[in-house]
Amino acid sequence: LARYWRGQGYDVLHPIGWDSFGLPAENAAIKRGVDPREWTYANIAQQKASFRIYAPSFDWSRVLHTSDPEYYKWNQWIFLKMYEKGLAYRKASWVNWDPVDQTVLANEQVLADGTSERSGAMVVKKKLTQWYFRITDYADRLLEDLDQLEGKWPTKVLNMQRNWIGRSRGAEVEFEIEGRAEKVPVFTTRPDTLHGATFMVVAPDSDLAAELAAGASPEVRLQFKTYLDATQKQSEIERQNTDREKTGVFLDHFAVNPVNGERIPVWASDYVLADYGHGAIMAVPAHDQRDLDFALKFELPVRVVVNVLDEDGSPLPDPAESGIATAGEGVLINSAELDGLSKTDAIARAIEVLEERDTGRAATTYRLRDWLISRQRYWGTPIPILHAEDGSMRTVPESELPVTLPDAAGLDLKPKGSSPLGAATEWVNVTDPETGETLTRDADTMDTFVDSSWYYFRFLSSNDPTQAFDPAEAKTWAPVDQYVGGVEHAILHLLYSRFITKVMFDLGYIDFEEPFLDMLNQGMVLLDGAKMSKSKGNLVEFASELKEHGADALRVTLAFAGPPEDDIDWADVSVQGSAKFLARAWRIAHDIELAGSANADFAAGDPSLRRATHQLLADAPGLSESYKFNVVVARLMEQVNVTRKAIDSGCGVTDPAVRESAEAIAIILSLFAPYAAEDMWAMLGHEPTVALVEWPSADESLLVQEEVTMIVQVDGKVRDKVTVTPAITETDAEAQALAAPNAQRAIGDRQVVKVIVRAPKIVSIVTKPAS
RNA sequence: GCCGGAUUGGUGGAAUUGGCAGACACGGCGCACUCAAAAUGCGCUGCCGAAAGGUGUGCGGGUUCGAGUCCCGCAUCCGGCACCA
Numbered sequence: 101l102a103r104y105w106r107g108q109g110y111d112v113l114h115p116i117g118w119d120s121f122g123l124p125a126e127n128a129a130i131k132r133g134v135d136p137r138e139w140t141y142a143n144i145a146q147q148k149a150s151f152r153i154y155a156p157s158f159d160w161s162r163v164l165h166t167s168d169p170e171y172y173k174w175n176q177w178i179f180l181k182m183y184e185k186g187l188a189y190r191k192a193s194w195v196n197w198d199p200v201d202q203t204v205l206a207n208e209q210v211l212a213d214g215t216s217e218r219s220g221a222m223v224v225k226k227k228l229t230q231w232y233f234r235i236t237d238y239a240d241r242l243l244e245d246l247d248q249l250e251g252k253w254p255t256k257v258l259n260m261q262r263n264w265i266g267r268s269r270g271a272e273v274e275f276e277i278e279g280r281a282e283k284v285p286v287f288t289t290r291p292d293t294l295h296g297a298t299f300m301v302v303a304p305d306s307d308l309a310a311e312l313a314a315g316a317s318p319e320v321r322l323q324f325k326t327y328l329d330a331t332q333k334q335s336e337i338e339r340q341n342t343d344r345e346k347t348g349v350f351l352d353h354f355a356v357n358p359v360n361g362e363r364i365p366v367w368a369s370d371y372v373l374a375d376y377g378h379g380a381i382m383a384v385p386a387h388d389q390r391d392l393d394f395a396l397k398f399e400l401p402v403r404v405v406v407n408v409l410d411e412d413g414s415p416l417p418d419p420a421e422s423g424i425a426t427a428g429e430g431v432l433i434n435s436a437e438l439d440g441l442s443k444t445d446a447i448a449r450a451i452e453v454l455e456e457r458d459t460g461r462a463a464t465t466y467r468l469r470d471w472l473i474s475r476q477r478y479w480g481t482p483i484p485i486l487h488a489e490d491g492s493m494r495t496v497p498e499s500e501l502p503v504t505l506p507d508a509a510g511l512d513l514k515p516k517g518s519s520p521l522g523a524a525t526e527w528v529n530v531t532d533p534e535t536g537e538t539l540t541r542d543a544d545t546m547d548t549f550v551d552s553s554w555y556y557f558r559f560l561s562s563n564d565p566t567q568a569f570d571p572a573e574a575k576t577w578a579p580v581d582q583y584v585g586g587v588e589h590a591i592l593h594l595l596y597s598r599f600i601t602k603v604m605f606d607l608g609y610i611d612f613e614e615p616f617l618d619m620l621n622q623g624m625v626l627l628d629g630a631k632m633s634k635s636k637g638n639l640v641e642f643a644s645e646l647k648e649h650g651a652d653a654l655r656v657t658l659a660f661a662g663p664p665e666d667d668i669d670w671a672d673v674s675v676q677g678s679a680k681f682l683a684r685a686w687r688i689a690h691d692i693e694l695a696g697s698a699n700a701d702f703a704a705g706d707p708s709l710r711r712a713t714h715q716l717l718a719d720a721p722g723l724s725e726s727y728k729f730n731v732v733v734a735r736l737m738e739q740v741n742v743t744r745k746a747i748d749s750g751c752g753v754t755d756p757a758v759r760e761s762a763e764a765i766a767i768i769l770s771l772f773a774p775y776a777a778e779d780m781w782a783m784l785g786h787e788p789t790v791a792l793v794e795w796p797s798a799d800e801s802l803l804v805q806e807e808v809t810m811i812v813q814v815d816g817k818v819r820d821k822v823t824v825t826p827a828i829t830e831t832d833a834e835a836q837a838l839a840a841p842n843a844q845r846a847i848g849d850r851q852v853v854k855v856i857v858r859a860p861k862i863v864s865i866v867t868k869p870a871s
Numbered sequence: 872g873c874c875g876g877a878u879u880g881g882u883g884g885a886a887u888u889g890g891c892a893g894a895c896a897c898g899g900c901g902c903a904c905u906c907a908a909a910a911u912g913c914g915c916u917g918c919c920g921a922a923a924g925g926u927g928u929g930c931g932g933g934u935u936c937g938a939g940u941c942c943c944g945c946a947u948c949c950g951g952c953a954c955c956a
Contacts, residue, residue, distance in 0.1 A: 256950070259875050263952050270956085288956060301956090346954085371954040381956045389872090390954050467955060590951085660896075662884060672883050674897050680911095681896085722887085731885070734895035741895090748912090811891050816937050818891055856936050862890050864936045 101582055101620075102157050103771045104724045107795045113577055115559040116151070116158035118144050120167040122548040123201055123218050126479035126513065135508045136479040140167055154651050155774045157791065162562040166551035171558060172481040173502030174568040175550050178600070179484060180495055181607060187234045188473075190493075194305075194375070195472060197226035202515030203476045204230060206547060209592070225332075231483060231544065233471040235599050239265055242468075242598055245614055253619045254665075257590040264591045266467025271451050273382060273460040275300060275355040277366065279315065284308060284355065287377035287465050290384065291454065292446035295435035296405035297382040298395065300355045300366045301348070303374035304331045309351065312366060316352035323349045324368060331370045346371060346394040357382075358459035359450075360436065369394060377465050385419065392425040406430040406443070471596065473547045478505070478513045478520040480545030486530060487540050494539070503541070519543040553596040556580050556615060557604070574610050583616035586624070620727055623667040625658075632670065645675045652773035653679040659772045660733040682776045685740045685769060688762050689780035691747055697754040705757025709746045711802050712739060713761045718798035720768050733772060739765055759784065766790055812837040813864040814846040830857045837863035 102114035120140050129139035144165060151158070164171055182188035196205040200221035209217040216223050235242075243265045246258050270289035277284055286300070302309045304327055313324035327349045348369030355364050371390055372381050385395035386404045395402050408416050408426035416426045432438040437453060438446045454460030474483070482503045484496035496503055506527035511520045522528060522543035530539045560573035579601075585593075594616070601615040625632050632642070646654055656678040661668040702710070716739050723732045743761045747753045762784055770777035770790045781790035805826055810833060812820040820842035824833065834857050837843060843865065850867035857863050 254876095256875060260951055263874070266952080266955070268955070286956080290956085344954090369954090371956095373955070376955050383956085388956070390956080393954090465955080467952085587950085660883090666884095669883085672897080674883095677897060683911095728885095730883090731895080734885075737895055744912095809891075813890085813937065816935095821891075854936065858890065862937085864890085866936050 101584070101724075101727075103774070103791060104721075106157070106792065107767065107771075108721070109794050112157075113162075113559070114156075114158055115162045115164075115562075116156070116160065117162075117164040117555060117559065117562075118147075118166065119548065119552045119555070120144060120165045121172070121480045121545075121551055123203070123477060123479070126477060127201070129479075130513050136513070137167070137508065140479075141165075153646070154655065157774075162559050164555065164558055164562045166548070166555065167479070169502045169504050170565065172551065174554075174558065175481040175546060176484040176496070176501050176503060177498060177568055178550070178554065178603075179546070180498060180501075182233060182603065183485075183495060185603070185607075187237065187603065188231060189234065190229060190231050192227060192229040194225045195228050195230055196223045197228075198223055200515070201477070202517050204228060204472060204474060206472045206549070206592075230472050230474040231542075231546075233473055233599070235471045235596075236466060236468055238599050238602055239267065239466045239468050241602055241613070242595065243267055245598070245602075248614060249617075249619075252617060254587070254621050257587065257594065257619065257621065260590045261595060264468065264595065268465050270463060270465070271447075271454060271460050272378075272463035273454060274358060275382065276358070277312070277353055277355045278363075279353070280312075283459075284380055285378045285460075286380050286382050287463060288382055290387065290447070291450040291460070292432060292435075292438060292441075292443055293384040293387050293405050294357070294359045294382070294450055295438065296384040296386050296403045297357055297364060298385060298401045298403055299364045299383045300380060301369045301372045301383050301391075301394065302351070302366065302380040303372040304328045304349075304368040304370055306374040306379035308380060309368045312351045312353050313349075313368070320350070320352045324351065327368065334370070346390075346397045348394065348398065350398075358457065359453065365400070367394075367398070375469070376467070385425065387419075387425055387427055389425040389427065392419050392423070396420075396423060403434060405433060405435045405438075407433050471547075471549075471599075473550055474544040475547055476517065476519045477515070477545055478508060478511065480548060481551065482521065483542040483544055483546060485542040486532075487542060488537060519545065521545070549592055549596050552593055553600040554604070556597070557610075569609075571609050578610065579612050579614060580616045581618060583619045584622055585619070587621040590621075620664060622664050623662075625668050625670055627670045629669065641670070649675050649679040650775070652682055652776045655774075656682060656733060656772050659729040662730055664727050664729060681737055681740065682773055684744065685736070685765055685773075686776055686780060688740065688743050688747065688758070689766065689783040691753050692759055692762055693783040693785075695753045697759060700756035700759065702756050702760040705760055706746060706751035706755045707757075707802075709742065709751060709755070709757040709761055711805070712742050713757070713764050714798040714802040716768070717764055717796060718800075718803060721795070724771070729772070732768065736765060736769055736772075764796065767793055767795055808860050810837070810860050811862040812840050812843045813862065814843055815865070815867055817846070819843045819846040824860050826860050828860045830859050833857050833859040833863055837865065 102112045105112050125140045125143075126136045129136040132139065166172060179188055196210050197203075198205050198216040198219055198221055200219035201216065204226070205216055205218070205223060210223050211217055214223055215221060243262060246261055249258060268289050270287060271291035272285050272287055273291060273294065274283040274285050302312070304324070309324070309328075313321055316324070327347070346369060348367045351366045351368055353366040355366050356362070357364055371394065372379065383391035383394065384405075385392040385400065385402045387406055392402065394400070402420040404418060404426070406426065408428045408430035410416055417424075419425050429443045432441050432446045435446070438449055441449055451460070451462050482505060484501060484503050486494050486496060488494065506521065506524040511524055513520050521541070528541050528543060530541060531537070532539055554568075557569040557574065557578070560577055561567065561569040564570060597615050601610070602613050604610050605613045627641075642654070653675050657673050657675045658668065660678065661673050716735055719735060720732055723729075723735070739761060743758060743765070746755065746758055746761075751757060762780065766777045766780040766784065767790060769780070774791060777790050778788065782788070807823050808826050810822045810824045810828070811818055812822060820837075820840035822836050822840050824836060828836075834855050838852070838855070847865065847867055849870050851870050852865055853868050854866040855863065856866070
């Protein structure tokens with residue numbers, strides 16, 4: 101893509117860098133007993149050398165490594181900016197703990213099966229004081245701005261982000277609990293069903309459940325304790341199994357339904373989650389399946405308040421009898437002032453009523469949680485915060501950044517639950533030069549997703565020691581026109597990047613709110629259906645093919661195998677086939693060089709070959725811009741084939757059209773096979789480099805065909821083909837079609853009832869049996 | 872359960888707005904060159920059929936002169952989310 105846009109005359113910034121902090125590097129270094137820094141930079145050097153063989157057109161002058169102090173200084177700067185704006189804060193809460201890597205994880209790093217994205221270990225819950233970024237403040241903007249990316253980002257990614265943010269609109273309803281001064285808020289998307297709330301359920305691991313249980317009878321206290329223990333022992337997989345039977349404990353308390361004053365029992369059950377909404381719900385068993393399952397199990401009342409009809413317009417059976425909650429739309433009943441209203445109207449009215457009585461209001465909740473950025477590991481960005489003995493905190497002044505990592509020598513880096521930086525006594529202990537006060541540095545490091553959430557800004561000013569990036573450069577280049585990345589980044593990296601971009605916008609450094617205008621999710625290379633990986637040793641095959649056929653052949657193979665979004669199974673491709681194609685292309689330039697044919701006037705060239713060349717020049721840009729590189733390669737193959745034919749059995753190698761074709765091939769081929777294309781370009785007598793040659797535009801006048809094939813259909817079936825001039829009139833087209841022998845045979849003695857003419861492409865004849 | 876995507880020959884895949892389905896390759900078969908092989912070049916290659924012809928884009932319907940493409944229903948596979956109130 102970078103090469104294509106350069107060929108169109110654009111300035112292209114195609115940067116490269118290493119996101120080099122983080123657990124995988126640190127764990128590998130610990131395993132080998134070496135310094136993570138040495139290990140990381142040795143690997144970068146090796147990878148860099150390997151990259152260059154493949155001739156990506158990177159701008160190496162802007163190369164960056166996120167583990168360089170020159171880079172992570174600006175992570176700390178961003179942290180300070182966030183802290184100033186109240187977007188970075190510290191709080192104690194239940195966090196995801198990876199028992200193998202011995203660190204906390206962000207919600208986004210816990211996979212659906214409850215294991216760690218990094219170590220694969222089952223994640224456990226632990227209560228810790230940690231740093232967070234307030235991404236939830238941006239939830240609405242992160243959600244709504246996705247609409248701007250519609251059609252530019254893959255639908256899948258947009259949907260994944262929408263899902264992840266998970267906005268629900270509804271109402272917050274306050275329930276009084278007997279014997280408790282403060283009211284308890286619950287969130288519901290169905291305030292219309294408030295009259296059908298027959299009990300309340302709180303999450304067993306919530307503070308409220310503990311409080312209510314504490315005020316209950318000794319038996320209830322014991323039951324609750326047993327239940328809570330059982331809940332906390334469950335694995336994430338067990339907990340997420342939605343088929344399992346409902347369990348719960350009555351908490352010996354009653355709440356009051358604010359709309360009808362009804363006394364309803366309060367239960368604790370693990371189907372209510374402590375960290376979503378308010379950790380408590382109003383249960384409407386008639387219209388919610390989970391509540392119904394619970395009500396039937398514990399013999400709680402079920403009251404229908406929405407008259408839901410089936411397709412035929414007859415009422416659905418009573419949920420209490422059928423066991424199936426009626427969650428659909430319908431007219432409200434048994435609901436006082438809401439009776440007779442539709443769902444939408446009833447929701448609006450219910451909110452009005454709640455607001456009038458000051459017992460509730462319209463509300464929105466999100467699935468998205470604040471971003472936990474503390475990590476108890478060495479190989480990351482130190483958090484620029486100092487802690488005083490009295491528990492207060494102060495920031496490291498911007499002028500003293502970066503806070504560099506202490507030397508790893510002498511530190512025990514093994515995961516142990518607290519940051520290894522804490523043991524670097526000389527680093528941790530600081531004396532305030534003004535007050536003489538003893539301060540300790542925050543010993544945690546930042547999640548590496550902080551590093552990767554703004555690197556596209558740093559590439560603008562990689563070598564600038566005075567600022568994170570130059571806003572003037574951002575005005576020139578940013579936002580990113582084309583982002584290429586795997587779909588594995590759909591949520592984590594891309595959501596964080598969008599968030600940081602919006603923060604930068606709010607801070608006034610940039611004038612746009614979305615970082616990546618266009619996105620391509622490239623597929624993976626598989627071998628027999630499995631990911632190719634170093635650990636499986638099957639990259640060896642790749643290396644040997646590189647040695648045998650060269651980088652160009654591998655590049656062409658990757659481009660030609662299919663659309664870039666799709667996975668490629670290496671078992672299905674032929675590197676040898678690509679090498680063969682390259683040799684055929686190369687030989688055309690070679691033959692021209694051997695023939696010593698001078699640079700001639702293309703206009704004098706063979707018309708049919710010229711037409712093919714210009715058709716290619718006309719089509720290649722559109723195909724490239726829609727990422728159809730496999731088709732561009734196919735078209736190059738066709739062009740090589742017709743040119744070969746022209747040389748061997750057509751106009752001959754000295755015809756100017758052959759040179760014109762060869763030049764077009766070299767220019768377009770340079771996207772995929774830069775080495776071969778450069779060689780061809782030289783053989784054709786040109787100076788380097790073909791990579792900087794602007795693409796010639798197609799001559800439209802050459803694309804006009806003198807003859808085209810017109811299809812003749814009879815009753816929807818192709819029966820004949822007629823060669824006609826493209827300018828043929830409808831009348832002539834119809835006459836010729838009707839006269840075509842195979843069409844006549846197909847018509848036979850049937851009667852022609854209709855003729856549709858789309859000259860010069862097709863004539864469709866409709867017949868019926870002769871009467 | 873909810874949301875999204877996919878399904879085309881033996882294989883990877885192609886097919887502007889509905890207009891010749893299978894471009895281009897891989898593989899296979901045949902031929903030329905060669906003592907021979909490799910390499911290279913040329914030809915054939917969706918399926919059924921000797922041919923004429925028929926048939927064919929996951930399945931069943933529909934719209935249309937005409938559907939891989941549009942509409943309805945279904946199946947299978949892949950991905951995301953999920954006791955989210």
